[in-house]
Each structure stands twice: as structure tokens, then as C-alpha cells.
Amino acid sequence: MLSKKTKYGLKALTFIVNSEGEKPVQVSAIAKNEQIPQKFLESILLTLRKSGVLGSKKGKHGGYYLRKEPHEILMTEVMRVLEGPIAMVPCVSLNYYEKCDDCVDEESCSVHMLMAKVRDSALNVFRNTTLADLSLKKTENILK
Amino acid sequence: MLSKKTKYGLKALTFIVNSEGEKPVQVSAIAKNEQIPQKFLESILLTLRKSGVLGSKKGKHGGYYLRKEPHEILMTEVMRVLEGPIAMVPCVSLNYYEKCDDCVDEESCSVHMLMAKVRDSALNVFRNTTLADLSLKKTENILK
DNA sequence: GTAATTCCTATTAAATTGATAGGAATAATA
DNA sequence: TATTATTCCTATCAATTTAATAGGAATTAC
Numbered sequence A, B: 001m002l003s004k005k006t007k008y009g010l011k012a013l014t015f016i017v018n019s020e021g022e023k024p025v026q027v028s029a030i031a032k033n034e035q036i037p038q039k040f041l042e043s044i045l046l047t048l049r050k051s052g053v054l055g056s057k058k059g060k061h062g063g064y065y066l067r068k069e070p071h072e073i074l075m076t077e078v079m080r081v082l083e084g085p086i087a088m089v090p091c092v093s094l095n096y097y098e099k100c101d102d103c104v105d106e107e108s109c110s111v112h113m114l115m116a117k118v119r120d121s122a123l124n125v126f127r128n129t130t131l132a133d134l135s136l137k138k139t140e141n142i143l144k
Numbered sequence C: 001g002t003a004a005t006t007c008c009t010a011t012t013a014a015a016t017t018g019a020t021a022g023g024a025a026t027a028a029t030a
Numbered sequence D: 001t002a003t004t005a006t007t008c009c010t011a012t013c014a015a016t017t018t019a020a021t022a023g024g025a026a027t028t029a030c
Helices: A004-018 A027-034 A038-050 A075-083 A110-127 A138-143 B004-018 B027-034 B038-050 B075-083 B110-127 B138-143
Strands: A054-057 A063-066 B054-057 B063-066
Touching: A004 A027, A004 A038, A004 A063, A004 A075, A004 B110, A027 A038, A027 A063, A038 A054, A038 A063, A038 A075, A075 A110, A110 B004, A110 B110, B004 B027, B004 B038, B004 B063, B004 B075, B027 B038, B027 B063, B038 B054, B038 B063, B038 B075, B075 B110
Parallel strands: none
Antiparallel strands: A054 A063, B054 B063
8 A cells, every 4th residue: 555655745746846936835735735644744845855855944934946847857756755665575675685584495486586577667657657647637637 | 475385385396297107296295305394385285175176195105187188287377376366456357357546547547558468478478487387497497 | 082184363563654842053134 | 033934853642454362163094
């Protein structure tokens, strides 16, 4: 299951894209429009800022903004920050590899083999989708 | 993350395939060889039996066996039984669809769009992988 | 009738997730 | 400078899910 954290994070990012302008977008505005518990959202946006996807401005008229253009923000990055490793098992993770304690021979492990394929297929999606794609409405996608 | 339940289940199924013969395979043998807590494994195999993937024989010399040929057992079926819906969010699930309470318009929801792609890519893997594929060693896979 | 097995239900422990609380730090502006 | 609006930080809590264990009933082979 996709965590609420990731779901909220994706919605928030999309909202920020669609609020395009120079002014930073406030947590309260996102929370209200996207129906996300504000305090929870705060912590999510903070994570996204710490990872470098978002920038922020403190104090009155503060808020969050994108550090890169939407089309430069890959889902690989966003998903790793919000949801964690893309691989479903550490032994096929590219960025967070860990050997299984059980599993004598990785090369002949049925789980390993299957999960490597799943990882590749997910990576293929995330590498070819940017935040710009997410913020397109379906009708726009059809035209595209 | 892949649950231990699924991981153990896949390993157990592979073990049963590789123990090919007419005799049913006992939980104790699988547990020992695959390093799986026996009682936990019992409940997993029971689930697989109830779903129709495995058959069982009770009593002395009892055990579990496949109900179909390995190449007829698709990963879509196994994964749904063990891990649950393949979709990461209910609103893109083919078999367990549920509308989101939030989300006014599904067609323009960024999460929906992305997760539908991920679901399709995972389905593509699971529909094209059978238990027979899992039980091939890597070297055999290369030759294939 | 005994031993070996699956089957069933209940319980527990640990980990994770989702959410809340309270206030510190910072910045704009009146 | 005082006030207000905001992000930032840490801690905590509640709910859910996962992983595992326990005990014994039912069934079958011999």
C-alpha cells in the first residue's frame, strides 16, 4: 500500500506546481485545498525540503516552492524521499542494498529474481515520469 | 516492502516445485530447508490452500502439493493471495476498487495517474511470470 | 491405538503509520 | 519595537498491521 505520507506529498507537490507564481505556497493553503491534516503535512513538506526537492521561506508570507522546474523533478527522487526504496526487498535495492540473512545464494533465489523484475518495471515508470506529467489533467494527457 | 508472508510463501512454493514427485511435501521439511518459522509457515500454506493454489493431504505422510502445473500458476494469482491487491491504492485496483473519500475528480488526480502506471507495470511482470520461471536457476535462465 | 500430520482459533509482541501537541525560530510589516 | 504569520523542531500518542507463538482438534497411515 502507498502510505498516506506519499499520497499527501504527491498531492502537495502537484498543488504547488499548479499554484505557479513567484510567491511561496503556504502549508495552510495546501492542507485546506487538498484535505490533508495540516500538522502532518508540515512534517511531509519538511522532509521534501530537507531532501532538496522543495525550498522554503520562513516567517510571514513564507511558504514552500520548487527548487527545480517541474519537468526536472523525477518520480524516482520523489518516491525515494517519501516512500523509501523503490525495491520491495533490500536485496534488490540499487540505493539501499542489504543482503538477506537467510538466502544462501542470491542468484538462485526465486524471490530475488521476481522482485528484481518488479523493481525494474517500477523504475521504468518513475524514471519516465516527472512532476510536470503529474500536474497535467487527463484531457491534456490525451492531447499530448 | 514485501511482507515476510509473501517472501516465505514464494520460497515455499518454489521448494515444492523443486521437490517434484508425487508425494506431498511437509511443512516441517519446507520450514527447515528455507529457514522459516514452522507455525508461521503453516498459516501461510493454509492460505494458499484455501485460495486453490495448493492442495493438501492430512495425517501421517500428509503435506502440500500444487493443484496445477508450475507453468500454469501465474504470479498475479500468487501475489494477490499472499500480498493482497497489486495496486498500491484502492482507487486504481482492478479487483478491489474503492473510491477515495478525498479526491474529487479521479481523472485529474495526480496520485491516481501515477499509480495506475505502476500497477500496469507490475501486472505486466506478474502476468508474464509463472511459478515455473521462479524455480529456474539463473544459469538456466540465461540459457533460456 | 499410536504417531504424524494438517487444520483452526486465539493471543501476543513488535514495528510502522498516521496524527497531534506545543512551542522555538524567523521574517514581514504596522 | 511589537505583533502577527509562518516554518521548524521534538516529542508523544493512538491505531493498525505484521510476525510470530501456543495449544489443541481433526485426520490419516500403519
